[in-house]
Amino acid sequence: MVSTLTPEYTLKLQYMAEPTPEQPLRVIIVGGSIAGLTLAHALLRIDVDCVVLESHDEIAPHVGASIGILPNGARVLDQLGIFDDIRAASRPLEWSFAWNPDGSLLYRNEAVKVLHERHGYPLCFLDRQIVLDALFKHLGRQQKRVHTRKKVVRVQTLPDKAVVHCADGSEFEGDLVVGCDGVRSVVRNEMWRYMKPRDAASKERSLMTSEYACVFGTSTPTAGLSPGEIHRTFAKDFSFLTICGKDGIIFWFLFHRLAKRYPADNVPRFDQKQVDAHVSPYLSQAVANGVPFSAVYSNAMFKTLLALEEACFTRWWTGRIVCIGDSIHKMTPNLGQGANSAIESAALLANHLRQLKQAFPGGKIPLSRLERHLLEWQTGRWPRVSQMCAAASALTRLEALATPIHRIVAHYVLPITESLIVDQASQAMIGAEKLDFLPLPLSSMSCSMPYIPGYDRIRGLFIWRRLLATALFVCLYYLSANGETNLLPGNRLTSWSAQDIPSTTEGVTVSGLARMLLPSQLTPVYGIWFLEACREACTRSDLLLCVLFLWFKSTKNAKLITLHAYSAVGLWIAMHLKGTGNTWPVCCAVHYIRMPLSRLVLGRQQSIRAEALRVFHPVMLTGYCLLLLAIACYCL
Ligand SMILES: Cc1cc2nc3c(=O)[nH]c(=O)nc-3n(C[C@H](O)[C@H](O)[C@H](O)COP(=O)(O)OP(=O)(O)OC[C@H]3O[C@@H](n4cnc5c(N)ncnc54)[C@H](O)[C@@H]3O)c2cc1C
Structure with missing residues (x-):
């Protein structure tokens, strides 16, 4: 289901009235994707007035992108009643294989099954559109709060409110603006404008670089790949990730190293007509035993080429502006934690906003108290997020055998340390954030490794x-x-x-x-x-x-x-x-x-x-x- 623009929003509008005693907190969420919609769900559960502004004309366009929901993200989505749809639309993964580019086996294990048993949720890989559609559908009558074709171009913060300006001339007022607008975030750029000292923005900007590019796509079932399998190919300066999901649909990724590490201002933008030329050197390499990449690629229904930015920014908020998700912690997809981390960030932010709301049940929240909670939120999230960013970066380089040490680890250590890898993955799950104000789902309690930070x-x-x-x-x-x-x-x-x-x-x-x-x-x-x-x-x-x-x-x-x-x-x-x-x-x-x-x-x-x-x-x-x-x- 998709929300469309209603005529009233073509006019310049003041969306929100002055805060009433019953609604002291008004939140404007910019970006209607994983982070934005998860946050909207969470805020609506605690009766926080919120609105979502999305630049595209559809919330869940079908562009062939895929996504893996891991236990840390699944638990929050389960709390919100959304995970059942995701589980039903996907085939839980069971077997992991790692290959050399000549098709010889590096290792094979049941790590994903073990993670399922330990943390209560299967690893679900599915079309990203289905996840966004489920998030949107479950908003029910609150879908009216999601406004498409609202491209935010400017954010103003004033002592008592923030004002968001859209490209169509409309304006939205609130107490807090949350930038969930992805890696090229406008809200983040606006936040940097307000940051002190003045050179803070350029320091932050320098943290974003791009050293790898990715061609990803979805293919029809391909001989040699069975549902529930996840295949990785480790090769010099490139790697494949190939996942066989429900009904044999193949979600595939070719990661390859760029000629150099590009700074944020100079990240290459690719013409999609270049995709075929880009993949041609890799077509004969194996994604699995007896399955060359050409077999998967020739079945492709969708394919996209993009440079992968990496950044773990250190300033996540200033005044009445805060950013979550890819806008503030952008990681390479190899670890499958970008969206799951965005979900966690949204959950913890909602927990803090609930505390604020409870502390000021009938009045306006002072900026100083808002800032204190945003500081606590970032401090609480920072250790996990920085670890995830580092782990994703390390995995990308390990799979692309970037250095001799990576080669030694990939060829000699990984094949005999399966359970060490699973333990590391479990470490990433057990300290995961959840929504403090909703009951814990049964699945997350009937597992063998409890989610306990520390x-x-x-x-x-x-x-x-x-x-x-x-x-x-x-x-x-x-x-x-x-x-x-x-x-x-x-x-x-x-x-x-x-x-x-x-x-x-x-x-x-x-x-x-x-x-x-x-x-x-x-x-x-x-x-x-x-x-x-x-x-x-x-x-x-x-x-x-x-x-x-x-x-x-x-x-x-x-x-x-x-x-x-x-x-x-x-x-x-x-x-x-x-x-x-x-x-x-x-x-x-x-x-x-x-x-x-x-x-x-x-x-x-x-x-x-x-x-x-x-x-x-x-x-x-x-x-x-x-x-x-x-x-x-x-x-x-
Ligand atoms: C190839 C690939 C595979 C991936 N696989 C996985 C995976 O398996 N598991 C996983 O957890 N993560 C994965 N990720 C990462 C994941 O997609 C992102 O981390 C996640 O989508 C971030 O969500 P977000 O809501 O922060 O940003 P986005 O999903 O980027 O959404 C931003 C939204 O903001 C909107 N927007 C942008 N600018 C404006 C504006 N000015 N005004 C209004 N709206 C605006 C956009 O239209 C978009 O809807 C993958 C990423 C890639 C590239």
Whole structure:
């Protein structure tokens, strides 16, 4: 459904009357897209008088753009009763694949499924028009507040009000102007005019640059790509992101590096007739195994070429003007967080405006109080937004293998650190903003990883508890070693090791058969140990080990086998030299410290990685049995 211009607005109009005691706050939202419509919904829920001015003649034009709604944005949209429409119109993503440009697999994982389970919402990728349409449709009778063909050209702030001027000569008055007008924001430019000191604007402007361009489009179903799959191709100076959504519709993106990093005033503008010429060098590169980009591109229904600006501005408001969304935090799309962050910014701003409204139930809000809340709003939002901008920027460069370090990470670290990546993504979700004045939806509460800002810090604290708890046992262990107490069964240096390890059995006769049977006795113990070490919750420690073994260039499985076999051999040698009694307590203590129980209860953290199960038998055979047998035979 689309709102159209009514004749009354062709006249110059004073939209709002003087504030009445019941309506002390009047907000003018410039831009009727994700940020603007989300904010309008939220403000209407708290009875704030608002109006949305949109320059286009349609709210939800069909231009072939797509959008991914992630759990942090989904939760707010769910609070507003809009998410069900989005869920119904999309096919939740399940499988992630990463490819080299020749079509060979870098890695494949279920990260998006894990995120769904942890945070209660699927990753929905769909036509952007559907999202905007749902936002507009759910305004119901309040759609009359959305005015299309209202191109804002100027904003005036006065001590007691702000006035917004449109290109058609109409004017709108309010207490606060919110710029939701995207990356080329007029409201932001107007805000800069009012900023002090005078050079503040030029400093802000210099924060926006563009180093990558993107060709994106939508294609009809293409052989080799199945619904629910998300494919990324990592290549030198370019990357593909290809998503197969509902009914097999393909949403695709080709990101490529520009010749240089352009400043804001000089960002290239492309002629859409250049698209074919632009993509031609990439047509033979693979978006998935056996699927060249040409196969997707030849099915394209829509395609667009644009330069990608990046900026995380530091001044988000001044006086009666504030900006949210792309107008103030513009990130590259690789992370899929631009719109989701805009939704969060709108939610937190609405929370602050509600507090203001409650503080002044029957009168006009002083500018100083408004400014205090805007300051608190920006201070509250800044850590997450700046992290998101940095993460999006890093991901764009990682996928385009921008530096040798990016190449090493993409080729050797990412394939074996799936759960680390998922953990990072979860970090982005758990501190997400919500609307404080609406109930939390069931989906967001029936998930395994709660949305609690600072949750990781709480989790991090557990390590001190674990260290303290372990310290007690370490003390007992050393006391027993000095012979001061006899708390451990027997002497740990001789008795335990004498039963198990051939070369430390001085003075004890161990039959040849017993030595031959040794592997069969120890293998189950080592097997359990190996699998325990492969639980998702152990990720971070595994990363350290993986980095140590980066030099080993082979297939993914071989890397894992080597990794675990080597660590297993290390453990075995330690037992051999120092005795089981010496080694096991240390191993158990380290294991306890590295795998907090709090991590084990989170979603799939307790599950054992499929890769580990696949290499279990080769690892046990090469890492333990054969080696142990060889040494046992040698000692015979
Ligand atoms: C290729 C691509 C893919 C993306 N994919 C994702 C994704 O998967 N997930 C995600 O979260 N984000 C994604 N993003 C980012 C996302 O699209 C933006 O972050 C999001 O649209 C920002 O919303 P916004 O409301 O702030 O601005 P916009 O969506 O840019 O909307 C601005 C609105 O203001 C209107 N306007 C502009 N000037 C004026 C004016 N002077 N007067 C009145 N109205 C005006 C415009 O017409 C427009 O409707 C993607 C971006 C791109 C480029």
